[in-house]
Amino acid sequence: MPKFPLKKLFATLFQKLWFNKYSPPTFATMIQKVIFSIALFAFAVTQVSAQKCDLVLRGKILHLENDQPIEAAYVWILETRTGAVTDQNGNFVIRELCPGTYTVTVQYLGHKEIRETINLSGSTTNQTFKMQEESMDLSGVEVHGHRDAVQTTTAVTSLYGEALLQSRGESLGESLKRVAGVTTFSTGNTISKPVIHGLHSNRIMILNNGIRLEGQQWGAEHAPEIDPFLADEITVIKGAETVRFGPEAMGGVILVNPPTLPTNKKHTTELNLLGGSNGRMGNFAASHSGGSEKIQGLGYRVQGSVKRAGNIRTPNYYQANTGMAEYNFSGSIGYSSKKLGIEGYYSYFDTEIGILRDSHTGNLTDLIEIIQNGEPFIKPDFTYEINNPKQVVSHHLAKLKAHYHLSPEMKLNFQYGFQLNQRQEFDRRRGELNARPSLDLELFTNTLDIFLDHSRKSSWSGSVGINVIQQANSNIPGTGVTPLIPNYDMVNGGVYLMEKYLKGPLEIEGGIRYDFRKVSAARFIGNELQEAELDYQNFSAFLGGLYQLSPYFAFTTNLGTAWRPPNVNELFSQGLHHGAAAVEIGDPNLNSEKSLKWVNGLEYEGKKASVEFTAYLNQINDYIYLNPTGETFVSLRGTFNVYEYLQADAFFYGFDLSGTYSFSEKFNGYLKGSIIRAKNTETQTYFPFIPSDRMDWGLAYSFGNLANRITLSNVLVAKQTREPEFDLAPAPPAYALFNLGYNRKFKLGENQFNVGLQVNNLLNTEYKEYMNRFRYFTADMGRNILLKLNYQF
Numbered sequence: 001m002p003k004f005p006l007k008k009l010f011a012t013l014f015q016k017l018w019f020n021k022y023s024p025p026t027f028a029t030m031i032q033k034v035i036f037s038i039a040l041f042a043f044a045v046t047q048v049s050a051q052k053c054d055l056v057l058r059g060k061i062l063h064l065e066n067d068q069p070i071e072a073a074y075v076w077i078l079e080t081r082t083g084a085v086t087d088q089n090g091n092f093v094i095r096e097l098c099p100g101t102y103t104v105t106v107q108y109l110g111h112k113e114i115r116e117t118i119n120l121s122g123s124t125t126n127q128t129f130k131m132q133e134e135s136m137d138l139s140g141v142e143v144h145g146h147r148d149a150v151q152t153t154t155a156v157t158s159l160y161g162e163a164l165l166q167s168r169g170e171s172l173g174e175s176l177k178r179v180a181g182v183t184t185f186s187t188g189n190t191i192s193k194p195v196i197h198g199l200h201s202n203r204i205m206i207l208n209n210g211i212r213l214e215g216q217q218w219g220a221e222h223a224p225e226i227d228p229f230l231a232d233e234i235t236v237i238k239g240a241e242t243v244r245f246g247p248e249a250m251g252g253v254i255l256v257n258p259p260t261l262p263t264n265k266k267h268t269t270e271l272n273l274l275g276g277s278n279g280r281m282g283n284f285a286a287s288h289s290g291g292s293e294k295i296q297g298l299g300y301r302v303q304g305s306v307k308r309a310g311n312i313r314t315p316n317y318y319q320a321n322t323g324m325a326e327y328n329f330s331g332s333i334g335y336s337s338k339k340l341g342i343e344g345y346y347s348y349f350d351t352e353i354g355i356l357r358d359s360h361t362g363n364l365t366d367l368i369e370i371i372q373n374g375e376p377f378i379k380p381d382f383t384y385e386i387n388n389p390k391q392v393v394s395h396h397l398a399k400l401k402a403h404y405h406l407s408p409e410m411k412l413n414f415q416y417g418f419q420l421n422q423r424q425e426f427d428r429r430r431g432e433l434n435a436r437p438s439l440d441l442e443l444f445t446n447t448l449d450i451f452l453d454h455s456r457k458s459s460w461s462g463s464v465g466i467n468v469i470q471q472a473n474s475n476i477p478g479t480g481v482t483p484l485i486p487n488y489d490m491v492n493g494g495v496y497l498m499e500k501y502l503k504g505p506l507e508i509e510g511g512i513r514y515d516f517r518k519v520s521a522a523r524f525i526g527n528e529l530q531e532a533e534l535d536y537q538n539f540s541a542f543l544g545g546l547y548q549l550s551p552y553f554a555f556t557t558n559l560g561t562a563w564r565p566p567n568v569n570e571l572f573s574q575g576l577h578h579g580a581a582a583v584e585i586g587d588p589n590l591n592s593e594k595s596l597k598w599v600n601g602l603e604y605e606g607k608k609a610s611v612e613f614t615a616y617l618n619q620i621n622d623y624i625y626l627n628p629t630g631e632t633f634v635s636l637r638g639t640f641n642v643y644e645y646l647q648a649d650a651f652f653y654g655f656d657l658s659g660t661y662s663f664s665e666k667f668n669g670y671l672k673g674s675i676i677r678a679k680n681t682e683t684q685t686y687f688p689f690i691p692s693d694r695m696d697w698g699l700a701y702s703f704g705n706l707a708n709r710i711t712l713s714n715v716l717v718a719k720q721t722r723e724p725e726f727d728l729a730p731a732p733p734a735y736a737l738f739n740l741g742y743n744r745k746f747k748l749g750e751n752q753f754n755v756g757l758q759v760n761n762l763l764n765t766e767y768k769e770y771m772n773r774f775r776y777f778t779a780d781m782g783r784n785i786l787l788k789l790n791y792q793f
Contacts (some may be wrong), residue, residue, distance in 0.1 A: 055120055056551030058093045059127035061086045061106060064408060064455060070131060073108040088160060088233065095551075095607065106131065128502050130455070132408065133338055154239030154544060154558035154599050155181075155614045155656070160232060165754065166741070168788060169274040169283045169307075172206075172228050176254065179236050180672040181614065181656035183691040187221035187773045188356050189312045189781045190324045194224075195771070196238055197616060198652050198676045198690050199251030202567050203593075205241070206254045209332075209345050211399050211417035212245065214445040214471065218569040219577060220773045225349045225395035225421065227328035229272065229285040229305045232259040238614065238656070240562035240597040242540040243511040246467065246494055250562040250595060261299035261334045261343065262291040271791045272305075278784035279309035279323070280382065297336045304329040310384040315766040315782035317379040320357035323386045326350065338405070345399040355389040358777050360428055360640075367632065367639045371729050371776050374768075388426045388434055396420040410454050413465075417447040427576070433480055438576070440476035441485075445469065462499035468492070473568070475523070484575045484584070486523030486530070488568050492516070505548035512541040517565050521572060532572070536565035536592050556601040566590040570624050570645045576633070583633040584626065585644040595620040611659035616652075623650035625687050630726050641728060650687065652678045666706065671697045677722070685725050692720035692731075692770055698739075711741040720770045729776050735767035748791075756788035 061073040069090025076083035077094060079102050084092040099121050106114040111131040118127065157179045159167065167175035173184040173192035185200045186192035196204055206213040206224050215225045228234070234256055241249040262268070267290035274283040285305035292298035307326040311318045327350045334343030358376035361367040370377060401415045424437035451465025471490040475483040498511035516537040523530055542560030549555050573586035597618040604611040624647050631642040654676035662668040673695035678687050698713030720731040739760050746753040764783040768775040 055097045055099060056093060056095045057097055057102075057104075057118070057120060057127065058091070058548070058551070059129065061090045061092065061108070062128065062130045062455075064130040064132045070108055070111075073106060073131070075129075076105045076107070078103040078105065088158070093605065154237060154241070154556070154560075155601050156235060156237050157658075158233055158235045160234075162743075164232070164234065165790060166743070166756065166758075166788075168229065168272055168285075168790070169276070169281075169786060170228065172224050172226055172234075172254075172256070175228055175234065176236060180612075180658040181238055181654075181674045182236055183674075183694070183771060185220055185689060185771050185773075186769070188319070188322060188359075188778075189772075190309070190322060190353055191221045191223045193217070193220075193222070194236075194254060195691060196236065196252035197618065197654065198678050202248055203251035203564060204254065205245050205249040205252075206256065207245075208256050208347060208397055209258055209399060210401065210415060211345075211397060211419070212248065212447060212469075213397075214419050214443065214447070214469075215393075215395055215421040216423045216441055216443060218567050221355070221391070222423075225351075225393060226256055227303075227305055227326075227330070227347070227349055228256070229287070229328070230258050230303050230330045230347065231256045233257045238616075239544075239558050239599045240540075240542070240560040240595060240618075242515075242562040242564075243496055243498065243513040243542050243560065246469075246492070246513075247515055247517070247538075247540075247562075247564045250564045250593065258301065258303070258330070258332065259289065261301055261332060261336070262289050263297045263299045263336050264291045265293040266291060269793050271789075273789040275787045276309070276784055277786075278781055279312050280384075281307070281309035283307040295335070298334075299336075300331070300333045302329075302331045308384065311380065311382050313382075313782050314375075314779040315764045316779075317375070318382055319778055320376065320378045320380045321354040321387055321389070322356055323384050324351065324353045325386070326352075340402075340404050342402040343399075345397075345401070347395075347397045349395040350393070352386055352392050353390060354386040355391065356774055356777060357387075357389075359774055360389055367641070374729075374776075374779075376778055388428045390426050392424045392426070392437075394422045409456055410452065413449070413451050413453065415447075415449040417445075419443075419445040419447075421445070429480075436479060437476075438479055438481050439484055440479050441473060442476060443471065443473045445471045459501050459503040460499065461502065462497070464497045466493070466495045468494075482525055482575055483523055484573055484577055485569050486521040486532075486572050488519055488521040490517065490519045490568075492518075507546040508544070510541070510543040512539065514539050515563075519565075519568065521568060523572075525574070532588060534571070538563040538592060538594070552604055552606050554603045556603070557599070559596075559598045562595045562597065564593045566592065566624055573645065576635075576640060583640050583642045585642065587645050587647070590624060590645065590647055591622045593620055593622050593624060608662045609659065611657075613655065613657050615655040618652040620650045620652065622647050623687075627688060627724070628726055628728055648680045648682045650678060651681050652676065666702045667700070669697065669699045671695070679722075686722040688724045688727065689771060689773075690720070690722070692734075693718040707745045709741075709743045711739075711743075713739045713741075715739070717769070731770050732768035732775055735765060735769075737765055737767070738762040748793075751791065751793035753792075754788075754790040756786075756790075758786040758788070760784045760786070 061070045063070060071086055071088045073086045074083060075092045082094055084094050086092045097120055101117060101119050104116050104118055106129045108131055111133055114129050114131060159178060163178060171192055173194045176182045176194045177184060181197055183195045184192040185195050193200055194204060201217055208226050213224060213226060216222050237253040241253045245253055269288045272285040287303035289301035305328045310323040312322040330347035332343060332345040357378055358370055361370060398418045403411055403413045405411050421443040423441045425439035427438040447469050449467040451463050453463050455461040469492040473488050475487055494513055494515040496511060496513035500509040519534045521532045540561050540563055542558060544558035546556045569586060570590055571586050571588050573584040577584045595618055599616045601614045624645060626643050627646045629642045629644055633640050633642050656674045658672035660668060660670045675693045676691055678690045680687060694717045696715045698711055700709055700711040702709045715737045717735055719734045723731050740762050742757045744755045761783045766779050769780050
């Protein structure tokens with residue numbers, strides 16, 4: 001069959017299908033378009049694959065007892081004397097194989113060797129092997145700890161190794177911008193939170209070492225209270241994962257996983273020292289882990305970091321009162337044997353962050369003028385001093401986790417978590433009131449998870465479990481102002497069931513979950529007590545699959561329902577939210593959000609190139625958003641814009657694209673981009689704060705035995721032309737940023753030493769990011785030179 005004439009046909013059909021401006025999209029028509037596009041792509045893959053004569057064996061190595069992936073297992077083909085080592089997800093690939101019968105062996109320390117005969121043909125290219133632990137009395141054998149890897153058919157991307165090392169010193173939100181489809185919603189240049197496919201805050205669940213992070217994350221300036229230095233892997237799940245994790249996973253999940261605890265006497269230490277020119281930032285982090293010499297299976301880890309920065313500088317001026325200070329610590333101890341595992345974990349996060357001085361104006365005239373001017377009136381010199389307005393946040397998290405193998409095919413899991421989140425926000429006030437916080441909140445959270453995993457030698461595995469969340473939020477007296485949100489108690493309970501079928505090139509999984517939530521709220525406004533009792537409940541479900549289309553192409557699809565009850569701030573906010581420099585008005589009559597999301601992915605992995613394409617449709621009924629009213633509120637504390645929480649049906653759709661290409665062993669490039677559309681389907685208008693189109697590409701060259709690496713990258717961000725009916729100022733223009741990086745690896749004896757030099761915004765371009773709440777008042781950060789030192793021993 002001819003190869004190239006089809007290309008023009010596919011391009012023409014795809015163009016008319018997706019970009020017909022005379023056919024406004026509906027959920028039904030978008031589904032039809034995605035199905036047709038998938039069919040076109042699958043047909044194209046068939047045509048391309050038919051012309052290939054070399055075959056590929058790819059697969060996954062799992063623990064038999066819990067279906068978790070095994071990293072660093074060795075897969076060997078006896079006849080060809082070729083092999084591969086599994087990655088952190090248990091995946092392996094062996095290429096350039098001819099059709100025929102092969103003997104495959106799988107080896108991993110402490111597990112029974114697998115030896116199987118495989119007849120390799122064009123239709124048999126994917127295999128899954130499950131390894132069984134075996135008792136060994138040899139000295140020095142390591143009993144490996146357990147990490148709960150996420151098994152899902154939706155879009156998953158992880159940062160680890162070199163990519164994670166290059167992100168050191170950045171906040172969690174900024175680090176995740178390396179993942180296609182993930183952006184940030186920020187308040188200035190020091191506070192950012194992740195946005196996945198246009199959704200953020202209480203729609204994104206963040207797990208710190210398996211515990212859902214529960215803080216006051218409902219504000220734009222309420223960044224996640226987590227230290228990225230504690231992780232050796234950060235995973236982003238871009239689908240609706242409410243069945244697996246609960247209502248707050250409606251928009252996606254972020255897993256921050258520390259290293260597994262060592263269980264032998266080996267000790268490792270890692271030191272990180274970073275400096276940044278912009279803000280004159282200094283950042284130091286250290287971690288140490290080891291195992292007991294006397295008790296096999298007993299291990300520990302301690303980690304800490306400190307960070308300090310002063311006023312941020314745009315290309316033309318310093319921003320007043322934009323310094324920050326941060327102190328973090330975490331520690332863990334655990335024991336693991338063949339049947340039993342137990343772990344205790346504690347982390348502490350503490351930060352003080354200055355809020356841009358000019359975001360708090362004195363009167364209406366000043367507010368109008370600074371928005372029209374587009375930059376602050378106050379342009380100070382550099383200082384590390386942090387004054388009001390500011391926020392002081394601390395977060396304690398403690399965890400106790402245990403698992404027990406009831407049989408080789410069944411594991412019982414228990415996990416309890418306790419969290420205390422303390423948030424103080426200081427406003428600019430007169431006299432002694434200036435020393436008091438204007439918002440002083442304490443949030444106590446208890447979580448309990450009990451679930452049973454099963455895995456059979458056949459192709460079935462799954463989980464059934466329950467989880468309970470109990471939460472109490474209190475306003476600490478003495479602020480002198482009416483609390484922005486009331487005191488409240490919340491209880492959420494959920495029960496779920498998930499099953500997976502895994503056979504050759506096919507994976508199918510599905511699940512169902514039921515949740516109920518009860519909220520009791522109360523506060524005084526003046527001398528009047530206001531109380532509310534609210535109940536919410538709903539079901540959620542999903543069905544997904546993965547199929548290996550050919551040796552190089554894989555297709556994934558996941559269709560899921562999700563829901564989220566309104567948060568307390570959306571229901572009851574009534575007053576000035578100082579960190580956002582805005583007055584926010586809630587609505588106690590808001591309904592729960594309910595969504596139907598369909599995510600489809602196509603992956604290609606070849607010798608020189610890899611490409612991942614993800615397309616999604618997301619229909620959300622009763623979508624809750626914060627909308628500017630156009631009004632202002634004038635008080636003794638200043639003049640502020642008024643926002644209100646509204647609700648409307650919404651339709652989100654878009655795609656993510658990422659890929660790499662190796663021109664040679666030393667020279668390679670990457671490309672990633674995302675496009676998202678979000679529309680109010682009731683009024684045919686647009687929502688505020690939806691990310692604009694963006695693309696990131698780069699080239700890297702390695703030299704000197706590949707120990708030296710130079711990278712040049714470019715970020716292109718389009719203007720957001722789909723603006724809401726009213727905004728305080730027009731969307732800023734498009735911008736392009738260039739970044740330059742240099743990395744070098746040294747061997748100091750047996751130890752690894754890494755040096756990195758990064759220059760962000762190389763040309764010192766002045767720009768404003770649409771997703772920055774402070775774009776009305778100031779430009780974004782100018783050139784920033786970062787020196788990063790990493791020593792592992």
